[in-house]
Amino acid sequence: MHAWPASEVPALPGQGRDLRIHDTATGGPVTLQPGPVARIYVCGITPYDATHMGHAATYNAFDLVQRVWLDTKRQVHYVQNVTDVDDPLLERAQRDDVDWVELAERETTLFREDMTALRMLPPRHYIGAVEAIPGIVPLVERLRDLGAAYELDEDVYFSVESDPHFGGVSHLDAEAMRLLSAERGGDPDRPGKKNPLDPVLWLAARDGEPSWDGGSLGRGRPGWHIECVAIALDHLGMGFDVQGGGSDLAFPHHEMGASHAQVLTGEFPMAKAYVHAGMVALDGEKMSKSKGNLVFVSRLRRDGVDPAAIRLALLAHHYRSDWEWTDQVLQDAVARLGRWRSAVSRPDGPPADALVEEIRDALADDLNAPASLAAVDRWAARQQERGGEDTGAPGLVSRAVDALLGVAL
Structure with missing residues (x-):
């Protein structure tokens, strides 16, 4: 599966800072110091509907x-999946009386277009669940051989008790895990499981x-967690540097995935x-495909909204915060984009070297994008x-913002 085209990233004078970011597993900030190649895995979409603002906010954070x-002069090895076969996709295809493959391909194409418009840097490897099946099967067989998996009516389950570190990502108690498992694709009430949480x-x-x-x-299809x-x-x-996604993936998806990998390899942790x-709401409720309370990136684009304004609307909120999409949020972003473009279109301006460093400092401090926007606002x-x-300041500001x-200004 191919990703989307990369937009050019302008080179800036000087060098960025190492990233200090909040780690869910430790509950606090960690300073990441990757090698020459930083490694990141971000969980992708299940393509049964178009890209909504919750998706866009998540991918903006990891962009x-x-x-x-990149500003620290490292290379980045970014990997993202597409869950192109799963229950929600099959259910939507049946509801709409369309072929599930056609539905997945159509929505994945639209997602690529949205990511391109928003100038999200593409992954080096963009892998669908279906094309990953030849690599998934041996892992499930190995987990079974290790005694970490068992069969139940021909389905194969992972035993969470096989990983001594289970629970170390989300730090939830058993009852909270059970409730979230039922809500997020698990089957804790299925009779015969060794542990209700087994995925x-x-x-x-x-x-x-x-x-x-x-x-x-035997014939079948993979579970969600083993795919990633x-x-x-x-x-x-x-031991890659960052495992990323929305906060609703901490449990069960990232918890289970970490346990799968740690049992398979005997190493800890899966990710540093x-x-x-955070989650994006609309009318007081988290945007979700199941509720249908969605604002789609593609629809905004069709309505003539500049993708740069959509991106500024996302950047106006700290990536870890839960926030609500409103018309005012978009109007503020459109106005900000106009002010910035007007400022950089002038032939000269105040020196901008300090502004570049201010943006760098803010982003290195747990991706504080709102502080970066405020700094550019002050310069403008x-x-x-x-x-x-x-005379060089407007050009430098434009390159730094890009x-x-x-x-793109």
């Missing part, structure tokens, strides 16, 4: 991570559903930091009020 690392690794073939050859596992583990281990290996973006206000004598914030 900033990439940009901070499925391989789902045996069902009538009317797609299935693949699973070798000794297989892709991450194949392309990044253990587990980083989670000074430029509009008093002008300036530095390189570090992904906003």
Whole structure:
């Protein structure tokens, strides 16, 4: 599966700072010091509907991570998956009376277009669950051979008790885990499981559903968590720098994935930091496909909204905060974009070297994008009020905003 085209990242004078970011697993900040190649895995979409603002906010957060690392003169090895076969996709295809493959391909294409418009840097490897199945099957077989998996009515489950570190990502108690498991794709009430929290690794073939050859596992399809583990281990290996996604993935998805990988390899941890973006609400409730309370990036674009304004609307909120999308949020972003473009279109302005460092400092401090925007606002206000004598300043500001914030002025 191919990703989307990369926008050029302008080079800036000087060098960025190492990223200090909140790690869900430790509950506090960690300073990431990757090697020459920083490694990041961000969980991708299940393509049964278009990209909404909750998706966009999450991918914007991890785009900033990439940009901070690139500014430190590192390379970035970014991997993202597409869960192109799963229950929600099959249910939507059946509801709409469309082929599930056609639905997945259509929505993945739209997602790529949205990411391109928003200037999100693409992953080096963009892998679908279906194409990962040949690598998933041996991992499930190995977990079974290790005694960490068991069969139940031909389905294969992972035993969470096989990982002594289970619970170390989300730090939730058993009852909270059980409730979230039921809410987020698990089946804690299924009779016969060794532990209600045990997640499925391989789902045996069902009538009317797609299935693949699973070798000794029989025909079926993979569970959600093992999909990401297989892709991450194949392309990044253990101990990569950041595992990212929305805060609703901390449990069960990232918790289970970490346990799968740690049992498979005997190494700990799977990732050096587990980083989670907040949720975006609409009319008082979290945006979600199941509720249908969505604001789509593609619809805003069709309505003539500049993607740079959409991106500024996302950047106006700290990535870890939960916030609500409103018309005012978008109007503020459109106005800000106009002020910035007006400022950089002038022939000169106040010196901007200090501004670049201010943006760098803010982003290195747990991706404080709102502080970065405020710094650019102050520079633009000074430029509009008093002008300036530095003919290179507007160009430097434009390049810095593009390189570090992904906003093309």
